[in-house]
Amino acid sequence: MKSLKLNIVALIIVILSGLLIYSCKKAVINEVKVPDFITLSSQFSEPPREYTTAPFFVWNAEITREEIDNYLISFKNAGSSQVFIHPRPGLITEYLSENWFELFQYTVEKGKELGMDVWIYDENSYPSGFAGGHVPDEMPESYNQGQGLKMTKFVTLPDTCDKYYLCLKEENGAYKDITTTLSNEKG
Numbered sequence: 001m002k003s004l005k006l007n008i009v010a011l012i013i014v015i016l017s018g019l020l021i022y023s024c025k026k027a028v029i030n031e032v033k034v035p036d037f038i039t040l041s042s043q044f045s046e047p048p049r050e051y052t053t054a055p056f057f058v059w060n061a062e063i064t065r066e067e068i069d070n071y072l073i074s075f076k077n078a079g080s081s082q083v084f085i086h087p088r089p090g091l092i093t094e095y096l097s098e099n100w101f102e103l104f105q106y107t108v109e110k111g112k113e114l115g116m117d118v119w120i121y122d123e124n125s126y127p128s129g130f131a132g133g134h135v136p137d138e139m140p141e142s143y144n145q146g147q148g149l150k151m152t153k154f155v156t157l158p159d160t161c162d163k164y165y166l167c168l169k170e171e172n173g174a175y176k177d178i179t180t181t182l183s184n185e186k187g
Contacts, residue, residue: 049081049117056121057083060090063103072110082117087124087132095124095132 021037035043043051057071075083085107087095094100104120111118124132129142136143168175 049115052079052081054082054084054117054119055080056086057107057118058086058088059093060088062092063100065103065106068103068107068110072107072114072116076114076116081115082119083111084119084121086121089125091124091132096134 055075057075061067072083085104093103108118122128123130129135167177167179169178170176
C-alpha cells in the first residue's frame with residue numbers, strides 16, 4: 001500500500017513537472033512571451049533587469065547627489081538593476097519637499113544612465129497614509145484617537161456569522177474552527 005502511494009505521488013510530480021515545462025514554452029501573458037526553461041537557466045547568472053533583486057535604497061539622512069551616485073553604483077556593481085527609494089525615520093532632506101523631488105528625479109535619471117529601474121516606496125514612516133507627518137499636519141482629524149480597527153469579543157456570535165469565511169472560538173488557550181458548526185446550526 002505504501003509503495004502504491006509513493007508511485008502515485010511520483011506520477012503526480014512527473015505530470016505537474018511536465019505541465020510546468022510545457023506552460024513555460026507556450027505561456028503568453030499580456031502579449032509578452034515567457035521565456036522557456038533553457039532561456040531562463042542561461043540568464044540565471046546575469047538576469048535581465050526585471051529579474052534582479054530590488055533592494056531598498058534607504059533615505060534616512062541628508063540626501064546628496066554624491067550619495068545617490070555612490071549607492072546606485074554600489075547596487076549596480078552588486079548585481080541589482082533596480083532599487084526602491086525608501087524614505088525612513090532619520091531623513092533630514094524634507095520628505096516631499098521641492099529638494100526631495102529634485103533628488104528623486106536625479107536618482108531616476110542616474111538610474112537610467114546605469115540601466116537601472118528606480119521605484120518609489122509609497123510611504124515615509126508608519127502608519128500607512130502618514131506621509132511623513134504631512135497628513136496629520138494638514139488633517140489632524142484623520143488621526144483622532146480611537147480610529148481604526150477594534151477587536152470585539154462576543155460571548156454569543158451575532159446573527160451575521162454566516163457571512164464570515166472563518167469563525168474561531170478560543171478553548172483552553174487554543175483556537176478551534178467553528179465555522180462549519182455555525183453553518184450547520186443555521187441550516
